[in-house]
Amino acid sequence: MDILLDATTAVFAPATAAFALAAIGLNFHFGLTGLLNMGHAGFMLLGMYGYAISTSRGAPIWLALIVAIAAATVFGLLLGWPTLKLRGDYLAIATISAAELVRYLGRSNSLQGLTGGSTGIRGSDFKFTFEELSPLPNENITILFWTNHGSLSSSWWLHIVAWSAVALFALLFWQLARSPWGRVLKGIREDEDAVRALGKNVYSYKMQALVLGGVIGAIGGVLWSLGASVQPDSMGRPTTFWLWTILLLGGAATVFGPVLGSMLFWMSLVVIKGLASTFIPSSVLSPVEIEPFSLVLVGITLMVLVVFRPQGVLGNKRELAFND
Amino acid sequence: MTKRIDRRVMLRALIVLVIAVAAFIALGASGSPAIASTTDTVVAHSAALSNEAPSALTQDTTTVHATADTESSGVGDNRYVQQFINGIVFGLLLALASVGLSLIYGTTGLSNFAHGEQVSLGALLTFFFASKQEVSLPFLPVEFSIGWPLLPSALAAIAISAGTGWLQDRYLWSPLRRRRVSIVQQMIVSIGLSLAMLNFIQWWFGAERKRLTTSIDTRLDLGLFSIGQTTIWSVLIALVCLGGVGYFLLKTRTGRATRAVSDNPALASASGIRVEKVVRLVWIMATGLAAVGGILLALYDNAAAFDVGARLLLLMFAAVTLGGLGQAFGALVGSLVIGVAVEMSTLWIGTDLKYAVALAILILVLLVRPQGILGRAERVG
Numbered sequence: 001m002d003i004l005l006d007a008t009t010a011v012f013a014p015a016t017a018a019f020a021l022a023a024i025g026l027n028f029h030f031g032l033t034g035l036l037n038m039g040h041a042g043f044m045l046l047g048m049y050g051y052a053i054s055t056s057r058g059a060p061i062w063l064a065l066i067v068a069i070a071a072a073t074v075f076g077l078l079l080g081w082p083t084l085k086l087r088g089d090y091l092a093i094a095t096i097s098a099a100e101l102v103r104y105l106g107r108s109n110s111l112q113g114l115t116g117g118s119t120g121i122r123g124s125d126f127k128f129t130f131e132e133l134s135p136l137p138n139e140n141i142t143i144l145f146w147t148n149h150g151s152l153s154s155s156w157w158l159h160i161v162a163w164s165a166v167a168l169f170a171l172l173f174w175q176l177a178r179s180p181w182g183r184v185l186k187g188i189r190e191d192e193d194a195v196r197a198l199g200k201n202v203y204s205y206k207m208q209a210l211v212l213g214g215v216i217g218a219i220g221g222v223l224w225s226l227g228a229s230v231q232p233d234s235m236g237r238p239t240t241f242w243l244w245t246i247l248l249l250g251g252a253a254t255v256f257g258p259v260l261g262s263m264l265f266w267m268s269l270v271v272i273k274g275l276a277s278t279f280i281p282s283s284v285l286s287p288v289e290i291e292p293f294s295l296v297l298v299g300i301t302l303m304v305l306v307v308f309r310p311q312g313v314l315g316n317k318r319e320l321a322f323n324d
Numbered sequence: 325m326t327k328r329i330d331r332r333v334m335l336r337a338l339i340v341l342v343i344a345v346a347a348f349i350a351l352g353a354s355g356s357p358a359i360a361s362t363t364d365t366v367v368a369h370s371a372a373l374s375n376e377a378p379s380a381l382t383q384d385t386t387t388v389h390a391t392a393d394t395e396s397s398g399v400g401d402n403r404y405v406q407q408f409i410n411g412i413v414f415g416l417l418l419a420l421a422s423v424g425l426s427l428i429y430g431t432t433g434l435s436n437f438a439h440g441e442q443v444s445l446g447a448l449l450t451f452f453f454a455s456k457q458e459v460s461l462p463f464l465p466v467e468f469s470i471g472w473p474l475l476p477s478a479l480a481a482i483a484i485s486a487g488t489g490w491l492q493d494r495y496l497w498s499p500l501r502r503r504r505v506s507i508v509q510q511m512i513v514s515i516g517l518s519l520a521m522l523n524f525i526q527w528w529f530g531a532e533r534k535r536l537t538t539s540i541d542t543r544l545d546l547g548l549f550s551i552g553q554t555t556i557w558s559v560l561i562a563l564v565c566l567g568g569v570g571y572f573l574l575k576t577r578t579g580r581a582t583r584a585v586s587d588n589p590a591l592a593s594a595s596g597i598r599v600e601k602v603v604r605l606v607w608i609m610a611t612g613l614a615a616v617g618g619i620l621l622a623l624y625d626n627a628a629a630f631d632v633g634a635r636l637l638l639l640m641f642a643a644v645t646l647g648g649l650g651q652a653f654g655a656l657v658g659s660l661v662i663g664v665a666v667e668m669s670t671l672w673i674g675t676d677l678k679y680a681v682a683l684a685i686l687i688l689v690l691l692v693r694p695q696g697i698l699g700r701a702e703r704v705g
Contacts, residue, residue, distance in 0.1 A: 036508060036511075038515075081691075082687065086690065089508070089511060090645075090690060090694060092435065092511065093638075093645065093690075094690050096638065097638050097641070097642070097683040098687060101680050101683045101684065101687070104677060104679060104680040104683070105677070108676045109676055110673070238522075241518075241519050244515065248512070281465075283465040285463070289462075289527050292523040292524070292526040296519075296520045296523045296527065297520075298520075299516045299518070300516065301516070302513075302519065303513045303517055303520070304516075305516075306512045307503075
């Protein structure tokens with residue numbers, strides 16, 4: 001029963017929403033355009049840094065959000081400029097390196113004053129502008145079985161905002177994917193040369209998709225940091241791989257795929273951990289080993305998904321072509 | 325005809341190396357006035373690093389190691405020579421891993437993201453066999469210690485790692501190729517495998533750094549620079565292994581077949597080469613070499629953690645891309661350049677940023693010459 005309750009909590013947690021949002025961004029890259037962006041965590045991290053640093057320097061919330069979006073845009077442009085003309089696997093290597101570069105810079109001691117080094121930025125330094133906006137009372141509120149604070153940290157306020165953002169961007173994805181613009185992107189995914197032959201500027205379309213998806217990733221990063229704190233090492237390569245698992249699990253190129261994928265992903269992590277700690281004696285699997293054990297399963301899930309069901313739960317096999 | 329091309333390619337590689345070295349020396353000459361200040365920052369960094377000791381999981385001890393070197397070797401040009409030598413050593417050890425990565429890419433077209441874990445596996449399996457501490461297997465509640473001497477442990481670890489290469493190709497990659505699963509899908513499969521293996525190794529060995537030996541390396545002072553005795557042995561072993569790979573590729577029949585498969589698998593298959601057999605051999609070699617690299621790097625760094633290979637993976641990719649994807653000798657040159665760049669960069673910028681230098685080089689190479697130094701000029705996108 002506890003496991004069930006924990007699982008439901010995980011399904012609606014702000015972190016789940018943040019990952020769903022980032023996966024929607026990745027869906028613009030991979031699902032629509034076929035770009036192999038393996039550095040999505042870099043976009044998220046830049047978004048967090050942009051938001052947290054400008055807030056702690058006294059910027060109002062709208063300006064901080066603009067800074068986060070601008071950081072992701074600039075990163076997307078810089079990243080796309082050399083790499084979008086390259087083949088898929090080169091793009092993957094370049095993006096993963098660029099994201100790691102951001103993380104290394106963020107946690108380096110030389111930027112300690114700006115980014116807080118490897119310890120990052122504490123939540124109390126940048127969360128207040130968001131929390132002050134909360135219309136909810138400043139106390140713990142219990143709804144059915146769940147108790148959260150009204151406006152602080154992982155609050156009901158953050159729940160509402162995060163899931164509204166997810167709904168908003170899912171709607172945006174739905175509208176854009178069926179617009180003429182989205183159809184060109186799908187064309188690029190299926191056959192780049194054919195689209196080029198139609199006189200479209202493939203490079204420019206890819207760049208637009210990369211920047212748009214990156215910006216959505218950055219907003220996901222901001223939401224994530226509002227529920228936790230800014231931590232460069234939490235946005236390393238594993239995060240990107242989780243996002244890919246989420247996207248492929250739910251179904252790439254679908255509207256609700258990323259959302260469902262994120263819910264399933266976090267829920268199954270909680271369930272696996274819960275079941276493992278209940279049923280496997282701690283002499284066989286000690287508490288510290290449960291985390292890596294469940295992540296081994298994530299890796300295996302990713303492998304099995306890609307091989308046997310690349311379209312995920314919701315996807316359409318014809319819709320998703322992995323071409324190189 | 326082929327000989328001429330080979331010579332031209334080698335010449336090009338040599339020119340790049342010379343230019344790189346010249347650039348470093350020039351930079352060194354112009355940067356000398358700043359030495360005093362850099363030493364200060366280096367000391368500050370090491371102090372900061374030791375303050376953060378609790379976060380040992382992500383701690384970079386190569387950094388600490390290099391810092392110690394720079395501090396001990398005094399002032400003047402010595403530090404440049406010392407870091408250059410360190411870079412060559414690091415590059416050679418890195419080359420062991422990246423040559424395998426490059427061979428796999430060459431023969432199958434797969435960018436294997438799980439190659440880093442093969443490096444960690446080699447190092448930690450050696451720890452498993454050699455350690456006097458209690459070790460255990462995942463899911464088995466018994467603890468025991470094996471405590472073999474270093475050499476047999478290392479050999480056993482290399483054998484097991486090469487075995488995992490065989491297993492992987494037999495039961496994973498070969499069926500995927502037969503099913504005609506696209507390269508991009510295979511790459512994501514390798515990412516999943518990397519995630520699974522990384523966490524499996526963490527689950528097995530824990531997150532702490534493990535020492536392969538308890539003995540302390542004696543350092544030899546050779547005037548301009550000092551070098552550890554174990555390091556000399558490591559370099560010799562690395563050279564022998566790399567020489568062996570070179571001999572295999574250039575002189576033996578199977579090696580020629582390997583190069584033929586790299587060049588054009590369909591044509592190689594049509595001319596009677598058993599491509600699958602060659603690929604299987606390449607997997608065994610690549611994983612075995614990665615294990616050797618992992619063990620030697622663990623000895624060089626004094627210890628290894630479960631994520632040592634994961635952190636090196638992008639350096640390997642940088643080296644392989646720099647040399648030209650799929651070119652085994654390119655990977656060697658690329659690794660040396662990356663190794664030297666990474667170690668020399670600590671003279672000017674913070675030691676915690678040295679891996680970032682390699683990634684910056686990688687992105688620059690992709691911008692200017694995506695086919696790498698030794699790669700043929702062809703469209704890659």
